[in-house]
Amino acid sequence: MKKTITGLLLLFVLLTLAAQEKPDTVYTFRFVTDKDMFYVPFSGNDKELARLEACVERLKERIFAGEIPVRVEGYCTSLGSEVDNLAMAKIRSNRVKSELIIRQGLTEACFVTKNHSGSGDYVTVRISVPKVATAAQKDERQQAGQENADTQQPMEEQRETEESRFVAEQIRADSMVVVHPEAYVPAETTGTAAEETSGTDSYTLSLRANLLRWATLTPDLGLEWRISPSWGILVNGSWTSWSWNDKDRRYALWEVMPELRRYMGKEKRGYLGAMYKAGQFNYKFSATGKQGDLMGGGITGGYQLRLNDALSLDFSVAVGCLHADYEKYTVIDGVRVRRGTETKNWWGPVNAGVTLVWKIY
Known part of the structure; x- marks a missing residue:
């Protein structure tokens, strides 16, 4: 009987953990070398974008509330100088953000953006969900003499909350204007990404x-x-x-x-x-x-x-x-x-x- 009850409790804990959102999920979008346009069907970007949209849809209320910032980081290493690489990385970051703004209705204040010179030609989107303590974890902390642990946030959650308060200020200092839907049509809606999006010679x-x-x-x-x-x-x-x-x-x-x-x-x-x-x-x-x-x-x-x-x-x-x-x-x-x-x-x-x-x- 004890083994059965212990097994059922263990199964309940595992199911509870499996049902929770992953605390830190990264989505990677690849870009063609020397190009700044976001080709959605390229190199699995369409599948990655679908996964990201599903995650944003589940967490949209918390994202708008500022609890969960959407962290976007752009990378470029193919141009001649650091200044050019950073400029290209910034454009790429905004291409990805524009897709989320068009498709999911996010706003600029939902993002935290950083751009880097080097490491490759891609953009990452990271959604970090604050960890929530389970009932079993609370019981363990109470048994260890941490009577008030269930009312205190873990250090990582505190950092996430503090950073989210400054999302608006950070995004203004490290981003550029996002393309509006009238100016940029997502490749999936046209079905011809290679023809309707541009290489480096566009608008020159x-x-x-x-x-x-x-x-x-x-x-x-x-x-x-x-x-x-x-x-x-x-x-x-x-x-x-x-x-x-x-x-x-x-x-x-x-x-x-x-x-x-x-x-x-x-x-x-x-x-x-x-x-x-x-x-x-x-x-x-x-x-x-x-x-x-x-x-x-x-x-x-x-x-x-x-x-x-x-x-x-x-x-x-x-x-x-x-x-x-x-x-x-x-x-x-x-x-x-x-x-x-x-x-x-x-x-x-x-x-x-x-x-x-x-x-x-």
Whole structure:
């Protein structure tokens, strides 16, 4: 009988302990090297996020009451300097917090954030539940002469309570504005995390120089604005004016080429786009010269090869149609003599480039 009663009591204690929340649970979310976006399906992040949501749902009242802070720690080790690593870690921490704010309705005051340079490319979320003494533990302390132990908090619970009182002050000093639902759509709601979230080139301004045009002594410069992870607006301009052989030979032109691009793939390196070109030219490489206007457009495609954090090579080609209206002329005793006009339409390659891209910010 004594063995049976002892066994039942032991089983009751074990079931009571099993039913309690784990006192310290850590959830780890992995990030792609050099990326700041939170890809939910990546490397098991979706399962980890589901576990975290279930835990937050159970403890939401205590989290809002300030009893249980949600501790978020961001890590980055892949960038060149400690300052850059800390900045990247901060962004990653806020990506994870934004998911909890959107999905579970938490507020910024629920979090305690710390960011680190080094150790990897991930974010951890730690939920520490204050330990609650069981009836058996209280009886043991009473038998040991600790009559008031059942009314005193353990040291760890006291530290947790004290830290939770300063959650709001700490979070203001070590966090940045969290993305609102209108500005950031969780990857699971779209089903295309790799396409709708961005790499490091998103929302940046870049300076461009087409090396093929420079090789033909035609200075070429441009700007690109990545208005979103998948879309970019850019414009390139070229200008040159050369004459030789006592001005009997001539090579001059100016062109402006705006373009709209759609970047594709997980890394957002390949793209398709639409371009338009307009300008004027003056060519005289033989006895007869041609001077006039051109315009046209086409479909562009290409790939950006990353060199480092700031530089890339953009390989591109455009196929479409160019329309040119021009005059033919000869030069007699230094005077241009008109020899008629012509109009031509050209179908085929209308532009090509090996462009050096420098990300300004």
